[in-house]
Amino acid sequence: MPRPAGNGRTTAEDAAAAKGRGGRPPRLSRESIIATAIDIIADEGFGRLSMRYLADRLGTSPMGIYYYFDSKTDLLGFMLAHGANRTAAEEPARDPRDRIVQLSLALAEHLSAHSWAVSALLSGEIGDDFTERSLDDQLIAARELGLDEDDARATVQGLWRIVVGQVVVRPMRPQGVRETVSSYLEGRLRRTVAVATAP
Numbered sequence: 001m002p003r004p005a006g007n008g009r010t011t012a013e014d015a016a017a018a019k020g021r022g023g024r025p026p027r028l029s030r031e032s033i034i035a036t037a038i039d040i041i042a043d044e045g046f047g048r049l050s051m052r053y054l055a056d057r058l059g060t061s062p063m064g065i066y067y068y069f070d071s072k073t074d075l076l077g078f079m080l081a082h083g084a085n086r087t088a089a090e091e092p093a094r095d096p097r098d099r100i101v102q103l104s105l106a107l108a109e110h111l112s113a114h115s116w117a118v119s120a121l122l123s124g125e126i127g128d129d130f131t132e133r134s135l136d137d138q139l140i141a142a143r144e145l146g147l148d149e150d151d152a153r154a155t156v157q158g159l160w161r162i163v164v165g166q167v168v169v170r171p172m173r174p175q176g177v178r179e180t181v182s183s184y185l186e187g188r189l190r191r192t193v194a195v196a197t198a199p
Contacts, residue, residue, distance in 0.1 A: 027058075027059070027060065028058065028060055028064050028065070028067070028068065029068075030068050032058065033054070033058065033065055033068055033069070033075070034075075034078070034079055034082065036054060036057050036058055037049060037054055037075060037079060038079070039057075040053065040054065040057065041116045046115070046116040046119040046120065047119075049072075049116075050072070051065055051066070051071075051072050051075075072125065073125055073126065073127075073129075076117075076120050076125055076126050077126055077130045077134045078134065079117075080107075080110070080111075080117050080120075080126060080130070080134065081130075081134035081135070083110045083114065083117075084103075084106050084107040084110040084111075085106075085137075086110075092137070096141035096142070096144035096145050097141075097145060097182075097185055099137070099141045100138055100141045100142065100145075100159065100181065100185060101177075101178055101181050101182055101185075103135075103137050103138050103141070104138070104159050104162070104163055104177060104181045105174055105177050105178060105181075107163050108163045108166050108167055108172050108174075108177045109172070109174070111163065111164070111167040111172075112167050112172040118167065118168060121164055121168065122168070128157055128160065128161075130160065135156050135159075135160065138156045138159060139152055139153065139156050142155045142156055145185075145189060146189075146192070147188070147189075147192060151188070151192055154188075155185070155188050158184060158188070159181060159184065162177075162180055162181060162184055163177065163181075166180065
């Protein structure tokens with residue numbers, strides 16, 4: 001997966017930007033779609049956002065939006081990952097364990113600050129498959145910890161569920177997120193070592 005030059009981070013934005021299909025609508029861009037979707041949510045509420053209404057606001061057809069995003073779920077996941085990456089510190093931690101904690105906290109803070117994201121979670125429009133598409137940085141860090149591909153993906157899914165639980169079930173506390181994520185990572189790594197050294 002391509003990495004942006006300069007900061008060593010790979011995000012969902014890179015993967016999405018790499019999509020290529022014919023017939024690009026000339027007046028649209030990924031940025032204008034996201035900005036308009038955010039405006040709709042801010043002005044009229046999350047329930048008002050649909051691909052058809054978004055297309056009407058942009059003066060295009062729903063197919064114009066589907067050029068950039070496969071579905072509303074894809075759009076919402078991209079918006080969430082995009083916002084969380086902006087919330088994260090500019091310089092990611094070098095240590096992969098610290099980086100996972102840092103990224104998980106940024107995601108929790110972004111979810112906590114944007115009620116639409118929580119609504120999308122509760123309605124099922126952003127689900128566990130979000131981790132497959134949008135949490136690339138966490139997945140890279142999990143691999144750097146020595147986890148194989150299956151364990152890395154399972155770890156990232158677990159991190160996602162922890163973050164959602166920290167935001168939805170109780171008021172978000174940064175220290176609580178740090179401690180829970182750190183404890184979870186420690187347990188996953190111990191389990192991996194135990195399996196690897198088992199007779």
